[in-house]
Structure formats: structure tokens, C-alpha cells
Amino acid sequence: MTTHNAKTVGTSVSRVDGAAKVTGQARYAAEHMSERAPLIGWVVSSDTAVGEITSLNTEQAEQADGVHAVITHINAGPLKPFSKPADESRFTQSRAVLNEPHIRHFGAPVALVIADTLEQARYAASLVSYTINGKTPDLLTEFDDATQKPESLDGGFEADASSGNKPQQRDIRASIHTTYTTPSQISAAMEPHATVADFKDGKLEVYCSVQIIATAVEALAITLEMDVEDIVVKSPFVGGGFGSKLGLHFDATLACIGARHLERAVKVVLSRRQVFYNTPHRGHSTQQINLACGDDHALLSVQHKSAMPKAKGYEFAEATGAGARVTYKSQFIESTHRVKDVDLPLIDSTRSPGDAIGSLAFESAIDELAHEAGIDPLTFRIKNLPVVHPMKGTRFTTHNLGECLRQGAQNFKWQHKAQPTPGKKIGHGVASAMRMNVLVESSAEVELSANGEVTVRTDMTDIGTGTYTILTQIAADTLNTSVDNVTVKLGDSRYPASCGSGGSFGAASSGSAVKKACEALIANIKSSLPPTLSQAEVHISGGQIKLVPSAKGDINGTTDVHSLDDFMSHSDFPLSASGKVSADDTSDDEQYSCGAHFAEVEVDEYTGEVRLLRQYGLFSAGQILNIKTAASQIKGGMVWGAGYALTEGIHHHTDTASFVNPDFGEYHVAVNRDISEVSLDFLQEPDYAASPVGAKGIGELGITGAGAAIANAIFDACKVRVRDFPITMDKIIAGYN
Amino acid sequence: MATLNLNGKDVSLPDDPRTTLLDFLHQHLSLFGTKKGCDHGQCGACTVIADGERINACLVFAFQLEDAEVTTIEGIGNGADEALHPLQQAFIERDAFQCGYCTSGQICSGISLLRELSNEDPSAVTYSRSRNSTASLKEDISERMSGNLCRCGAYPNIVDAITDVIALEKQ
Numbered sequence: 001m002t003t004h005n006a007k008t009v010g011t012s013v014s015r016v017d018g019a020a021k022v023t024g025q026a027r028y029a030a031e032h033m034s035e036r037a038p039l040i041g042w043v044v045s046s047d048t049a050v051g052e053i054t055s056l057n058t059e060q061a062e063q064a065d066g067v068h069a070v071i072t073h074i075n076a077g078p079l080k081p082f083s084k085p086a087d088e089s090r091f092t093q094s095r096a097v098l099n100e101p102h103i104r105h106f107g108a109p110v111a112l113v114i115a116d117t118l119e120q121a122r123y124a125a126s127l128v129s130y131t132i133n134g135k136t137p138d139l140l141t142e143f144d145d146a147t148q149k150p151e152s153l154d155g156g157f158e159a160d161a162s163s164g165n166k167p168q169q170r171d172i173r174a175s176i177h178t179t180y181t182t183p184s185q186i187s188a189a190m191e192p193h194a195t196v197a198d199f200k201d202g203k204l205e206v207y208c209s210v211q212i213i214a215t216a217v218e219a220l221a222i223t224l225e226m227d228v229e230d231i232v233v234k235s236p237f238v239g240g241g242f243g244s245k246l247g248l249h250f251d252a253t254l255a256c257i258g259a260r261h262l263e264r265a266v267k268v269v270l271s272r273r274q275v276f277y278n279t280p281h282r283g284h285s286t287q288q289i290n291l292a293c294g295d296d297h298a299l300l301s302v303q304h305k306s307a308m309p310k311a312k313g314y315e316f317a318e319a320t321g322a323g324a325r326v327t328y329k330s331q332f333i334e335s336t337h338r339v340k341d342v343d344l345p346l347i348d349s350t351r352s353p354g355d356a357i358g359s360l361a362f363e364s365a366i367d368e369l370a371h372e373a374g375i376d377p378l379t380f381r382i383k384n385l386p387v388v389h390p391m392k393g394t395r396f397t398t399h400n401l402g403e404c405l406r407q408g409a410q411n412f413k414w415q416h417k418a419q420p421t422p423g424k425k426i427g428h429g430v431a432s433a434m435r436m437n438v439l440v441e442s443s444a445e446v447e448l449s450a451n452g453e454v455t456v457r458t459d460m461t462d463i464g465t466g467t468y469t470i471l472t473q474i475a476a477d478t479l480n481t482s483v484d485n486v487t488v489k490l491g492d493s494r495y496p497a498s499c500g501s502g503g504s505f506g507a508a509s510s511g512s513a514v515k516k517a518c519e520a521l522i523a524n525i526k527s528s529l530p531p532t533l534s535q536a537e538v539h540i541s542g543g544q545i546k547l548v549p550s551a552k553g554d555i556n557g558t559t560d561v562h563s564l565d566d567f568m569s570h571s572d573f574p575l576s577a578s579g580k581v582s583a584d585d586t587s588d589d590e591q592y593s594c595g596a597h598f599a600e601v602e603v604d605e606y607t608g609e610v611r612l613l614r615q616y617g618l619f620s621a622g623q624i625l626n627i628k629t630a631a632s633q634i635k636g637g638m639v640w641g642a643g644y645a646l647t648e649g650i651h652h653h654t655d656t657a658s659f660v661n662p663d664f665g666e667y668h669v670a671v672n673r674d675i676s677e678v679s680l681d682f683l684q685e686p687d688y689a690a691s692p693v694g695a696k697g698i699g700e701l702g703i704t705g706a707g708a709a710i711a712n713a714i715f716d717a718c719k720v721r722v723r724d725f726p727i728t729m730d731k732i733i734a735g736y737n
Numbered sequence: 738m739a740t741l742n743l744n745g746k747d748v749s750l751p752d753d754p755r756t757t758l759l760d761f762l763h764q765h766l767s768l769f770g771t772k773k774g775c776d777h778g779q780c781g782a783c784t785v786i787a788d789g790e791r792i793n794a795c796l797v798f799a800f801q802l803e804d805a806e807v808t809t810i811e812g813i814g815n816g817a818d819e820a821l822h823p824l825q826q827a828f829i830e831r832d833a834f835q836c837g838y839c840t841s842g843q844i845c846s847g848i849s850l851l852r853e854l855s856n857e858d859p860s861a862v863t864y865s866r867s868r869n870s871t872a873s874l875k876e877d878i879s880e881r882m883s884g885n886l887c888r889c890g891a892y893p894n895i896v897d898a899i900t901d902v903i904a905l906e907k908q
Contacts, residue, residue, distance in 0.1 A: 018829035021837030022821065022844060024770020024810035031769035117764060119755040190774045190782055190838040190888045239772070239838030240888050272775040464836025464889050632832045632894060639890030664779035664886060671883040672892040673876070679893075 005482050005541060008473040009693070010684065012628035013483060017237075017468045026237045030194035030269045032207040038196050038265035039068055041258050042121035043250070043274055044111040046103045048134040049657035050343040053101040053110065060127040061113055066120035068262055070128065071112045073098045076257050078225045083313045085222070090315055090348070091215040091247040094223045098257065103132055104312065105345045106658040107277025112254045114266055137343035137657035139309065143179075143286045146307035146338040153319035153337055154353045155436055155503075161325055163391040164332040167292060167300035174373035175292035175301075180361035180723045183649030184659075186281040187350050188669055191239020192272055193279050195248075195255035198265040203230045208252045211241040212500025213459040216248045217493045223253055224260065235491040238501075241463040243280070243349030246502050250278040276662035280348030281650060283308040285320055287361040291369045299330035299369075299384045304362060310339035311347040319354035323362050323704070326592065327401075327434050329386040343657050349502070351640060352700030355435055356707075360644060360725055363431035363708030368721060377712065378409050378430050389590050396590045397689040400620035401432055404596035404683065408618030411681060412598040418613060424602045426613070427717025433595035433619075433705035437508070437696040439586035440499035443578060444513040446475060446521050450573035452540040454479055454486045456517070460498035460510040461491050465699060466629030467506060473626060474511045474693060478518035480548075481540035496578060504593070504697025507625055509581060512692040516579025524577050529567055536562070587689035593696045595619035597641070597709035603717040608732030610646055610714055614677040619701055622687035623694035630698055635678045637702020643670040645707035645714075646726050741802045743768075744812030750799050758802060759783045759794035762809060770810035770841045774886065781885035784842035784849075785809045791849035810841035813848065823905055824848055827898035835889035843885045847899050850881045854903070875900060 020026040058070040069075075079099035083090075097109045111128050115121035140146055149159045195208040204226065210216045213233050221228040238245060251268045258266035270278055285308045292301040304324035310317055321335030350356070370380035385402045388395055409430070420426045444458035456475050462468045468488050476483045489495065499509040522538050529536070529547065536547040545564035600613040615638050624630045647668035651660035661667050680702075686694030707725070715721045720735030740747040743766070751761050759776070762768045774782030776795045783794040786808040794809075814822035824847050827833070834840040854877075857863075862870075862877040878896045887895065 014829050015832065017837070018834075019821070021834055021840050022825040022828045023814065024841045026837050027769065028772075028838065031763075034767045034769075117753065117756075118760055119753050123755075188888055190780065190836065190886065191772070192774065238836065240836040242888070269773070272777065272779075464834075464838075466835070628832045629835075632835055632889075632891060635893060636835060636890030639892060663777060664775050665777065669886060669888060670890070670892075671886060672895065673879040673883040675879070675890075675892045677893065 005476065005480050005539065007477045008483055009477050009625050010623060013469055013473055013626050015466060015469045015629065016472050016483065028191055028237050028239050029207045029209040029235065030196060030267055033196045033198060033265050036198060036265040038267040039114050039116060039262065040118045040121045041112045041114045041254055041266050041268040042125040043109045043254065043268070044113065044125045044128045045274060045277065046106060046108045046110050046132060048103060048132040049106040049137040051103055051132040051134040053103065053130055054133050055131045057129045058111060061124040064120065064124035064127060066116035067113060067124045069114045069258070071098060071114065071257060071261055072110065073101050077260055080222055080225055088222065089215070091212060092218040092222060095219050095248050095253050096223050097250050097253050105277065105343055106656060107274065107345065109250055109254060112258055114258050114262065139342050139652070139654055139657060140307065140340040141654065143288065143307045146340040148339050148341065150317035150337065150339055153317050154349065155319050155322065157319040157322055160336045161391060162334045166332045171294050171300060172292045173295045174369060176365060176368045176372055177290045178365055178368060178723060180287045180289065180364065182285045182357040182360055182725045184281050184284045184652065185350055185644070185648050186276060186650060186667065187242035187244035188667065189240030189242055189244055192270045192275045193245065193249050193251045194269040195252040196265060196267040197255040197259040199259040199263050204256060204259065206231065206233045206252065206256060208233060208235055208248060209238050209245055210235045210248055211238065211245045211461055211463055211502050213461065213491060213493050214497040214500065219248050220252070220256060224256055233493040235461055238461055238463040241501060242351040243353065243502065246349055272664060273662045276659055277345050280346040282350035283347040285357050287320060289361060289365040291365055293369060293373055297373055297375050297380055297383050299328050301332045302328065302330040304335045307338050309342040309344060309347060311344055312341045314346055316348045320358035322354045322436065323358045323434055325391055326389060327432050328384040329390040333391050352435065352703045355700065355704040356644065359431060359433065359705045360707045360711065363705055364711045367712040367715065378405060378414055381405055381430065381432055394590050396592060397587050398620070398685060398687050399592065399594065400683055400685065401434065401594040404594055404618045404620055405432065408596035408598060408616065411618060412616040414598065418600060420602065423605050425605060425717040427601050427603065427713040427715065429599045429709040429711065429713030429716055431597045431705035431708035431712060433597060433701055435504060435593045435697060435701045435704050437591035437593055437690055438503065438505050439581060439691050440505045440509045441582045442499040442509040442513040443496035443580040444498065444510065444517045445496050445576060445578040446514065446517040447574045447576040448521060450570050451543045452485065452545050454481060454540065456486065456488045456514055457495040458490060458498045458510055458513065459493055459495045460506065461501045463501045465501060465506060465633060466626060467501070467510065469629055470507055470511055470625040471514050474514050475518050478515050479540055480537060485540060504699040504701065508691035508693060508695040508697065511625060511695060512581040512585060513579050515693055516581060517577050520577035520579055521575060524575060525564065533562065581692060585692055589689060591690050591696065593619070593621040593698060593701045595701050595705065597705040599709040599713040601710060601713040601717055603714055603732065608729035608736070610727065612642060612676045612710065615642065615706065617680040617702070618683065619680060620683040620685065621698045621701060622685065622690055622696035624682045624684055625693065625695055631680060633698055634680050634702035637700065638678050638706045639670055639675055640703040641706020642675060642710060644725065645710040647674065649726050739800065739803045741804065742806045744808055750803060754798060754800055756799050757795055758797050758799050761799040762794065768809060768811055772838050772841055774839065781846060782839050782842045784845040784885060786845055786849055791846050810845060813844060822848065823902050824898065827901045831894045831898040831901065833891050833894040833898040835891055839885060839887045843887065843895055846882060846885045850878065850899065851902065853881065
């Protein structure tokens with residue numbers, strides 16, 4: 001009898017949670033505890049950006065039908081002030097609201113009204129009145145107003161970096177001096193941030209929508225001044241994160257405050273408009289870029305200076321210059337980042353912090369220089385690729401950007417444009433993508449029952465990335481069993497702490513932890529076997545755990561297949577083991593995922609309307625664990641790139657520090673018809689220096705460069721270079737004159 | 738007592754006239770398959786089928802649907818793994834979702850779209866086609882699915898899944 005189970009890593013496996021999602025059975029945060037009939041909390045939001053609450057009237061609301069409590073800074077209970085203690089990370093610092101009469105930004109919670117039903121809570125919230133002695137909010141409007149140098153940038157980058165010597169003027173053949181702007185943007189995950197919390201006997205149970213479980217528990221403990229042992233956080237399904245759910249937000253704080261106050265289950269779901277104000281957004285950026293190349297088209301000078309707002313009391317600055325520092329070699333490279341403290345809602349990670357908007361500007365500017373120097377922009381990029389890190393001279397574990405550009409151009413048919421229809425012009429664009437890879441400490445445990453069922457547990461989350469599926473595959477392959485025989489349990493703080501989902505590190509880090517746990521389980525099994533079976537492989541199929549002689553041959557012993565039952569009794573089960581990865585499991589060399597983006601667009605000669613005809617990308621990200629889910633994730637990033645290039649942007653009302661367009665009607669994420677053909681390929685090359693499973697990050701690779709390829713295609717089509725994203729038709733028409 | 742027919746069963750309408758169909762499903766029936774993404778008819782996550790037409794459940798009060806027949810995701814297929822609707826199966830095979838939050842609405846919308854196509858209901862694409870445009874079936878599907886946002890960006894896969902089912906139905 002064969003005990004062979006085909007390996008699944010690197011193939012296309014349909015999502016193991018697919019049936020639950022297409023039947024509406026997957027349960028997201030707000031959908032839990034319905035049997036406890038949770039009370040509903042509705043947020044009363046501030047209509048003023050910054051100031052002190054000077055009067056507050058909750059009496060009418062308290063007397064309204066169905067209302068159980070109106071919670072304000074007067075009765076919210078013990079709370080550590082927001083963003084304290086200073087020595088904690090931003091995801092574990094206090095996320096307090098309603099702890100003081102001070103209002104930090106427009107739309108911030110002033111009160112929480114808790115009632116039996118949503119309708120009652122929302123109506124009663126309209127009866128709460130307050131006054132705030134508003135002050136003029138600080139905002140960033142001029143590049144030079146950003147004078148503060150952040151201690152460091154997201155991803156561990158220095159705020160300032162410089163290498164080499166400025167070129168001599170006589171060596172410069174072509175140069176550009178240009179300024180790009182990108183607007184404030186928001187993750188806008190389809191699931192609004194939501195929490196249902198219950199408080200009993202001093203213990204808090206919380207279902208919320210969060211990317212990282214372990215820090216959420218710590219944040220709640222710090223915020224509510226409780227012990228971590230008294231808090232359980234669960235997040236089994238997350239309806240999209242994109243950075244906005246890395247940490248907990250005010251839905252969680254408020255639901256927990258309410259549950260503690262009433263000792264009952266309380267649910268708080270942010271409205272879409274509340275999501276804009278009570279969860280993070282990406283700050284707007286101004287990026288000044290100066291580039292120069294010599295007679296041989298070699299880059300001589302790369303200067304990238306960016307300015308962005310930083311939310312007061314919240315340490316986050318994104319590394320917009322990261323791409324300028326690593327993508328091309330240049331005699332001189334200089335990159336600086338400055339911020340200004342502003343009175344805006346939280347500014348934090350949005351998909352591919354740094355590179356998403358850095359690449360929009362930098363890869364457009366590279367195109368401008370290629371045009372100025374009279375060289376094909378694809379050839380120009382290939383000509384300037386580095387072999388080692390262009391600033392530090394350090395090695396890359398792998399670096400396949402050149403192959404992505406060369407092979408990608410062939411696959412895309414860079415030289416062959418579609419035939420334009422009358423009144424339209426067709427353009428091609430290209431952009432490079434470099435996204436830093438990291439391995440983050442992560443743990444998992446695996447359990448094996450006597451009948452061969454495998455259960456994996458880790459507090460890792462699946463935010464749509466496919467974590468349930470890839471961890472199932474890794475466990476099945478390592479234990480020589482089928483994916484049907486493995487159950488992966490995620491998103492529960494009682495499970496071993498993982499890296500969580502974020503920064504493109506989730507799959508490689510948590511996957512490697514699962515692999516190590518399965519290997520430890522095999523080692524445990526082998527330790528109870530006779531020496532003759534020391535080389536045997538564990539295979540699990542048909543409800544049996546078998547010991548199969550190694551394919552390599554077993555010099556000591558048997559060629560027969562044994563059953564583990566022969567060596568272990570039922571009382572020994574379930575067997576379990578745990579695995580952990582840390583910095584020791586990854587190389588000190590430079591680690592990057594790379595890719596090349598291509599786009600073909602059609603621009604209307606009269607209206608300036610842009611239609612995408614096709615987007616293509618070729619990517620190198622180590623071992624691709626699941627072709628199907630990985631391709632989907634990359635495609636999703638490319639769709640984001642299209643949105644960043646063409647449609648997305650928060651408009652600020654500068655007098656009130658509010659947003660003009662905080663909903664899906666006016667903040668335009670790409671819709672189905674905005675997108676056309678999106679396709680991609682992977683260069684498959686496991687990178688075991690990066691992680692034990694050989695995988696690198698893909699979650700942010702798809703967006704990095706995708707928008708710039710479209711911007712460059714627009715220029716190629718109509719010769720208008722729009723430097724203020726998004727590239728809307730009014731800006732293109734303005735360039736026609 | 739006023740009722741609506743939900744997935745084949747009569748259910749009593751809520752007393753509170755402010756209760757939308759979407760909140761009725763959640764608060765009164767604990768049916769959470771239909772999602773709330775915006776509550777303003779801007780995202781399509783709450784798409785259900787009422788008397789054969791796709792609607793946003795957040796934009797209609799429950800009482801407005803007295804005696805109507807409403808189908809939610811729980812009424813599509815058999816609600817169980819073994820008896821999926823062909824479009825549900827195609828969504829899995831084409832990986833037409835990631836986080837899954839918009840998926841119920843996409844599927845209800847897609848099923849209505851199949852009916853609208855067979856009825857030859859007009860769209861912006863069929864209109865432009867009547868004026869000599871060469872717009873493809875895929876573009877028409879994209880156009881008709883543009884009321885359903887997907888922030889994970891599964892649009893190309895959603896179009897592929899619907900295209901697969903159209904091909905299947907033609908067989």
C-alpha cells in the first residue's frame with residue numbers, strides 16, 4: 001500500500017476556508033457572541049479637531065428608550081493616558097479614549113452610548129450635546145514646515161542616509177529636478193473595525209478585527225490597567241487589514257470600556273465614516289527628487305527628500321526614500337525624511353508603507369530622467385541595476401530584479417503596443433519594485449491524535465492572505481499527510497504567539513514556525529522508536545501513522561512499513577510539539593523581494609480619461625508557497641497600484657482638520673470596471689537564507705511600483721507628466737494645452 | 738402579523754420601523770452572512786436578492802419588504818459545502834476573494850447578473866456596443882459588478898469566475 005502524499009507547497013491549492021467564505025459562514029469580529037445578545041455601543045464623534053470639552057450633556061440620551069449607559073471621560077473607568085508608557089511600542093501603548101476632556105483630532109470619540117439595539121443607540125447618540133473650545137489645528141501644508149527629523153523610519157531605516165560623492169557638473173549629461181506629491185490615503189478594508197467584548201469576574205473576552213493578536217492583548221492590558229492573564233483576544237477571520245488593523249483601535253477600547261462598565265457583552269462597530277477618523281490613514285507626502293546621469297546613462301546622483309505629517313503623540317514615519325536607496329546603483333545617493341506634528345487622526349502603516357508612495361514618485365522620476373537622457377526607460381533601469389547594496393556595499397541573499405525586468409518585458413511584449421482606436425492614444429510603462437524582507441519571531445504548536453489527525457495552533461491571523469491554507473500545506477508536507485487531514489486554528493491569544501500579519505513577514509515567519517513544530521514532532525516520535533527505524537519517515541494517511549523506510553535507504557534496518565501503534569500506546573496521544581523562529585533563522589545579508597511592473601493604458605485625446613488595458617508583473621519572492629493565493633495577493637496589490645495612480649486620495653479641509661470625502665462615495669477605491677486584465681508570473685527560487693521555508697514577502701510587493709508603471713504609461717501615451725497623484729482627467733487635460 | 742419570506746421561510750418583521758433589512762438579518766435573526774461595509778449603499782457588501790432583483794440590504798427598511806421574497810447568501814446553494822451554487826464553486830476555484838468580507842454580496846450580485854444577462858437587460862457596455870463599440874463580455878461583467886467593491890482587489894478573478902459559470906450554463 002502506498003503512503004505517498006504529494007507535496008503541496010509551491011502548487012495551487014484552493015483556500016481551505018473557501019467554502020466557509022462563499023457560503024457566508026466565516027465569522028468576523030462583530031458576528032460573535034450573538035447568543036449573549038450584546039448591547040450595542042454607538043460613538044458620539046467630535047466636530048472639532050483639537051481642544052477641551054467644556055460642557056457635556058448626556059441626560060436626554062440616558063433617558064432615551066433602551067439606553068443602558070452613556071460613557072464619557074467622567075465615568076469611563078481606569079485608563080492609562082493615550083500613547084503611554086513611552087517605552088512601549090506603538091502597538092502596545094495605551095489606546096485610551098474617553099480618559100480626559102482633551103480632544104486630539106476631528107471625529108474622535110466624545111461619548112459612547114450603549115443601548116439594547118443599534119437604532120436606539122444611534123438615536124440616543126444624537127441627543128448627546130457638548131461644546132469644545134476649539135483651537136486652530138496644526139497641519140502640514142508647506143514642504144519646508146516639516147523640520148522634525150524622526151528618530152527612525154518604519155522598517156528600521158535611518159531618517160537620513162547618504163553615500164558617495166556628488167558628481168562633477170561636467171560629467172552630467174542629463175538631469176531632472178522635480179517634486180511629486182501623493183495624497184493622504186486610507187486602507188479602507190471592507191470590514192469596518194469592530195469589536196464585541198464581554199467582562200465577567202474581572203476577566204475580559206474580546207472578539208476584534210486585528211492583524212496581530214499578542215500586541216492587542218498587551219495594548220488592552222495597558223489601556224485598561226488590567227493584567228494580561230485576564231484578557232483573551234480572538235480574531236479568527238479578519239475582513240481585510242492592509243495595515244489599518246496592525247494595532248487595536250477605538251472600537252476595541254470603547255467596547256471593552258463598555259463591557260467593564262456594565263459587566264455585559266458590548267458590541268461597537270465603527271461606521272464607515274468613523275473608520276476614516278478612528279483608525280489610521282497614510283499621510284500625504286511631498287517628495288523632491290533630483291537625478292542625474294552621465295554620457296553612458298549611468299546614474300551619477302540620486303537625491304530624494306520627503307516631507308510628511310506625523311500625528312501628535314504617535315511615533316510613526318514611513319520610509320518613502322527606501323526605494324531610492326536600494327533600487328539602482330549611483331555614484332551619489334542621498335535620502336532624507338522630515339515630518340511635522342499635526343492634529344490629524346492616527347497616521348500609520350497603509351499597505352507597503354514607504355514603498356507604495358515612494359515608488360509612485362521615484363519610479364516616475366526615473367522615467368523622467370530616461371526620457372531626458374533619450375534612452376528607453378526599460379533599458380535605463382536594467383543598465384543601472386546594482387550587484388550589491390548601492391549604499392552599503394552589502395550582499396543580497398538573492399537579487400533578481402534584472403531578470404524580472406528582462407523576462408517580464410518579453411512576457412509583456414514591451415515593444416508591441418495595441419492599435420489605438422480613433423481619439424485614443426496608447427502607452428506602455430514600466431517600474432521596478434524592491435520590498436525589504438524580514439523574518440519576525442513566531443511560534444506555533446502542532447498536535448497529533450492517535451488516529452492521525454493533525455491540529456496546528458498559533459495566534460497568527462488570516463486577513464485574506466491565505467494563512468489558513470499555506471500553514472495547512474506546510475504542516476501536511478512536513479508530516480507527509482494530506483491537507484484534508486490538517487486543521488489550522490488561528491487568531492486566539494491562548495495559542496502560541498506569532499508574528500501576526502503585517503509587513504509582508506507573515507507567511508515566511510509563521511510558516512517556518514509551523515514547519516519547525518512539525519519537525520520537532522517527528523523528532524519526538526523518532527526518539528521513541530528502536531534504532532533500526534531511526535531513518536524512517538513518518539507518513540500519515542488513512543487514519544494511520546506509519547513509519548516508512550527512507551527513500552535514501554536505511555542501512556540499519558528494516559524495509560517494512562511499520563505502524564506507530566506498534567511502539568506507542570493510545571495513552572501517549574495526543575502527541576504535541578512546538579516550533580519557533582527568530583532572528584537566528586535568517587541571514588544578516590540584505591533581503592529583498594523584487595519585481596517588474598508593466599502597464600498598457602489608453603488615454604482619450606480630448607477628455608483625458610485613462611483606461612487600463614492590461615497590467616503585468618514578474619516577481620521574485622523566494623519560494624511561492626501557494627501559487628493561487630500568492631497570485632491573488634499580488635493582483636490585489638496591483639489593483640491598489642491602479643487606485644493610487646488614478647483614483648484614491650483623501651481631501652483635507654484645512655480649517656477644521658477634517659476630511660472632505662470620508663466614505664466610499666467620495667474616496668474612490670478602484671471598482672471592477674476600473675481594472676482590466678491583470679496577470680503575473682513568479683520566478684520560483686527558494687531563498688533559504690531568508691527563511692526556513694524559503695519564502696519571502698509578497699503582500700506589499702504587488703503595489704510597490706504598480707502605480708508608477710501606470711503613470712509612466714500615461715506619459716508614454718499622451719506626453720503629459722502629472723506629478724500630483726492621483727492622475728485624474730482634469731490634470732491630464734491641463735497638460736494638453 | 739407582517740412577514741417577509743426569507744430563504745423560503747416566513748419571518749416576522751421587526752417592530753422598530755427604523756430597522757433596515759441588513760440590521761434585521763443581523764440583530765433579529767443572527768444571520769451574519771450578509772455584510773455591512775458602509776451602511777450607505779456605496780460598497781455592495783450587503784447585496785441580497787429581493788423578488789428577483791439585487792438590492793443593497795442597508796438601503797431598505799425591513800417593513801418595506803412585507804410579503805417580499807428575499808434570498809441571502811444563506812439561501813444560495815444549500816448553504817453547505819456539498820451543495821454549492823456553481824458560482825460559489827467557481828469563486829473557490831478562481832480564488833475570487835481573499836478576506837471574504839465582500840464575497841456574499843459579490844455572489845448575490847453575480848447570480849443576479851446571470852439572470853440580467855439572460856434577460857438582455859441593458860448596461861453601459863451594451864449601450865456602447867449598440868454604437869459600434871467592441872466591448873467584450875468581460876467588460877460587461879466588470880461594468881455590472883462595479884457596485885460591489887473588493888478592497889483585496891479580486892476583480893479579475895471575480896470576472897473569471899462569472900465567465901466560467903456563463904460558459905458552464907451554455908453547455
